[in-house]
Amino acid sequence: MWSPNINIFRDPRWGRGQETYGEDPFLTAQMGVAYVTGLQGNDPKYLKALATPKHFAVHSGPEPTRHSVDIKVSEHDLEDTYLPAFRATAMAGAGSVMCAYNAVDGKPACAQPMLLEEHLRKDWHFNGYVVSDCGAASDISRNHHYTTTMEQGMAAAVKSGMDIICAWPAEQIATERDAVLKAAQKGLLPKEDIDRAVKRLFTARIKLGMFDPPESLPYSNITSADNDNEPHRQLALQAARETMVLLKNSDNLLPLGKKYKTIAVVGPNADSVDPLLGNYNGTPSHPVTVLAGLRQRFGDANVVYAQGSSLTGLPVEAIPGDVLKNNSGQPGLTAEYFKGARPAAEQHESPVMARTDPNIDFNWGHGASPELKEDFSVRWTGTLTPSLTGDYLIGFNGTDAFHFWLDNQLIGESGPSDTSKTRLKTLHLEAGHAYSVKIECSQPGTSGLVKLVWHLPGEKRDYADAVEKADVIVAVIGLAGELEGEEMPITIEGFAGGDRTSVELPRAQERLLESLVASGKPVVVVLMNGSALGINWADQHAGAILEAWYPGEEGGTAVAEALAGDFSPAGRLPLTFYKSVD
Template sequence: MKRDFKGAGRLSGLDFGVRAIAALALLATPSVSASAVAPADTAPTYSDTNLTPEQRAKDLVGRMTLEEKSLQLGHAAPAIPRLGVPQYNWWNEGLHGVARAGIATVYPQAIGMAASWNAPLMEQVGDAVSTEFRAKYLERVHPDGGAEFYRGLTVWSPNVNIFRDPRWGRGQETYGEDPYLTGRMGIAYIHGLQGHDAKYLKTIATSKHFAVHSGPESNRHREDVHPSAHDLEDTYLPAFRATVTEGGAQSVMCVYNAVYGVPGCASDLLLSRTLRRDWGFKGYVVSDCGAVANVYREDSLHYTKTAPEGVAASLKAGTDLICGDYRNNMTTEPENIVAAVRAGLMPEATVDQALERLFTARIRLGLFDPRGTVFPGITAQDYNTPDHRALSLQMAKDSMVLLKNHGDLLPLSTPPKTIAVIGPNADSYDVLVGNYYGRPTKPVTVLDGVRARFPASKVLFAEGSGLIGPAEEPVPDSALCADGDCATKGLKASYFSGPAFSGTEAVRVEPNARVSWSGEDKNASARWTGYLTAPETGEYRLRFASENGYRIWIDDQLIVDEWQVGDAPSIASGRVKLKAGQRYALRVDAVQRDATGDQRLVWSRPSANGDDAVAAARQADVVIFVGGLSARIEGEEMKVEADGFAGGDRTSLDLPAPQQKLLERIHATGKPVVLVLMNGSPLSVTWADKNVPAIVEAWYPGGEGGAAVAALLSGDFSPAGRLPITFHRSADDLPPFGDYAMTGRTYRYFKKPVLYPFGHGLSFTKFVYDAPTASSAAIKAGAAVQVSVRVANTGGRDGDEVVQLYVEKPGDKAAPTLAGFTRIHLTAGESRLVTFDLDARRLSQVDDHGVRKVVPGSYTVHLGGGQPGHAKTVKLGLSVTGEDILPH
């Protein structure tokens, strides 16, 4: 049963004399097979809805030329009019709602939804998101019935990578550090996305990124990871296995990096043996965008010498769909597919197999059937509905984690006379939506939420600090003019229909560099020119608060260049020294690729030192300090110029220095402070834990997030969110970020003291656990056992409790490991018997050879509202005889 890691060496180059540029010519000379054209007097078999999707797909693919097939293997698949095949763009993001398709309901970021520990609610969210995907498809369905970019039904989510290191910038996209919790939340989201219709898939969910992928971002296109056999089976694969074998995910995305020397998208071990043979996966594999190019690129993994070799290696290993990446000039490879087949690097049957999987998926989505027969109850208007926004609010409430509440400062049951809301995230849109997001129509910031929830209180607001620098504000119209003598106020605005100041140009004078891009403006650009007058002397920082790329010049000096960005720009600003009253030439360039929303020119003045925030705090009865991070400073391959950050990842877990300094100044006023953290990864708020009486973890809470925060502060509900990841005291306690060994990582293998443990979260009421029982005190290895515990709400108010079950296994290297959880609601004084089923997999452990098994000996089952050793739990013993080896 030992896992085979052989065959991981580099492929040798094949000298077949075909270069990619020459292969382009092949597309112009199609070779039509005998079956490629259907007889004119018969209906094609693939249109027969009485046949299985697999039969229909096989017939359809058999009618295509090799050149047509090659084009269908890219994410932007063109139409084939002669066969009635509509175009289809496979690229769609749905991490926590429909992303990048304009207005949509935005739910809390994935890490926040994981903090709810509420799998049934997670499935409801997935169902609502899939409804919105269907609506977005109908809203802009292509005339031929196909789907455009971000308007399809193939969803590249959930991300079930393990958040193994809290410094990873993309950890916000995951469900945390525990394989079991990740698997359960992933399964629930997949069930919601794909639905339970007997004939059609509502959407297709994609479990990603398979496998062993969790930073660093700066090296993801070159990383070669060699996990131990134990860590691969114990940590990196279980959530993927669960989403495939139990969740039924119909798509899996392979990774950028290599595993054991082989690129993930060309890995026979991962794709052929593990995914398809061991787990029985029948769906399709899509590459991460640009990952197939990584297979052969000299500046990347360079596993093969040529592009056709790389494409052949990927398709033969089990990759079916090649996503290109315009950001890195990584193409979708049609010419290389043709070249690979004609050079004998792979048989055409390999191409056919991939295409049959892809067209089976499109048929199962109903994209080849009469539209009125496929989910007819969903209309093009069924997105951003009141019901969906209410669901987003509920999930945001469920995700909130009360980390500390000294002296019962919370809830603020009696409205304070004056409330000071302070901090860079207090009135921030960015921190509501995280990354991979849609556009909420009425986003509720924390400031909005507090004002609405405490209407009788005087609410003061001062940002006081930026995330990683001084506080910013919009550049006022009064500081701008369109000509050197300021005879004309405003700026000259030039709008172009093309992305690089090309196409149709519209010119006019506007008050400022502001724009509200719509979904129709994709690939447009804008330029503002004029003059700026400084109101005071000193160093200014300017940026364009944008969803896409931008540049700013002062007196022909380029002070900030965020033009070539990934999914979104950072908050990079340009520093420049200006003199009061002096006029400077200004130029701002902006490009619109796929985002929507209001964008504007902002600056920080030399006098932005936080004094206004301290003054507001002194006037208040209570201070709500809203700080943390943003998806503009932690995320996917980004540029952040600040201490503690690198390439989208973090080098420090501390609260950024400008915020920490301001928080200490606010604390020194002597006023009670509630610290609200909004972030996608843990923060080492050790100073705050010692000095601030109440701390709330709010994550990136979605479009209704501010209302959820205010409801918690006021006590409208009792918080019950639990941490899905450990909050460490310092990054200094962690192993090197690039080391994928699990020793010293996550709650299961970390041995030092922590700030807040995995599973932690406080409540406004009290729960007591009693009378744990098991259906049998002794079982044979491989058998299941039922465990029950009575939970009582002994506090004075109603509330939710997350009941957690951990298993301590004989001889296991890991700490007691999560093996069950459920979220329940108990009214004050109510008690309930909670029962868990423990099967062999939940009782199993992994040995050094990667073999998963149940071993004989004495087990301890811990039950409580948190992790044993950190929370009060009850326990019972379980004896297991014999040994049972489980399949991979």
């Protein structure tokens, strides 16, 4: 398993900082050791799973330059900041380590003997294997220009202590494999270096019990049912409770008492699964959003909801079926489902299922049908006929790869990933005009989200009625994995390439919060984010602020319990919350 990420979160704008344990080297080391030892188990002979602390080393963003940047680091900073967590996890018995994209002091990390031999092997007595980050081996020649050819780059990496390549993208696999073969054939890569790497790799496989009968292995009786059960959900709830941090509570606004009969829950993260999970995550079978948690704790009749805004703009909703027509002119869209997660455009066989979907608003938990329980793709076609003339914000939300065309114009696309993302475009549409629709979407695995969305013309405030009815407002705002994460093709105000360009809340959410406070009702802010937020205005004007982070599958339950006073949200911040980047 390529985890844990034990890099140090030095710049709050780094998109992958949300994967880490924060900015403190000691805390990161302690958490990393607990992760590694828990994952690998305590059997003296076999590993339960194999941990891979990453990314070794001095890897803390930014995302857009990671394939070519050379980090110059002082010996003191290297030893005091960047290496302690790797030292601790290596000495705790981690089975492997992942070397980073960046260069360190003039040499790519995957070909830096100072890291891979001097520190990892000699100083820390690490006896596992080293895997490259995906594509990092080809970066040695292609982007760092450390060597002239890829064969030379591969040889330099293996001789320096890298044992196996992760090639990326997929079409690069043969290229990098062939480069290693040519390096060996040309004498650039001696046989003893190859043998050393192979020995380390097979040692890991032996420790995992891959060559022994299952009945002799201590962990072979673990089934999928052991990973999704009530005790595990209770553990997830305990973890979520312990991460909550109460940042402000003026005039004892919290806990919410009986005097607040109606609670308005407003915000883009209130009823979304994404901000429970961050990214690089599994998909829980029973996720509890903040809205669901509050309804469960305070009662459906006492909670009203409105989205208020999207993460970075106007609120969007699923396009209703009454404006959609399939290829026969009937309500809905023509849907063709294919086996395999290859894009529908690359499918050469007939669809295994064809039907009319009323609209596109799916949360697949166990596939699309009994025949398609996992690994499928879909093509939707038909028309969209709006009833109003005006400027629409229209787009698509999906967990994995998708393309969306309207009248043969590409509206949005996304490559494979593990987090939901929304691609939107503003278009002027005419009432009564039928616009052709084509959407192609891939779904690896069993679970994922897809939704065709829009915002109707006008600046309507969908939360006005909820606020008017309420005695107190809970604003659930922040970030999500579609905004901060690993190297993403995103450039919008406040975000670029996976990183953030400021520490403030997205402007749309700041405006929403200002409007909610202007109502005169008490406002509790629940923050859901993986990196630090500059919340100066909220600190001055909101009555209470609860930092919930990306709290996991039971996060909504934990937030509701914290607001109700069922436990004290006594977590601590593992990183500095800066007021601004100035």
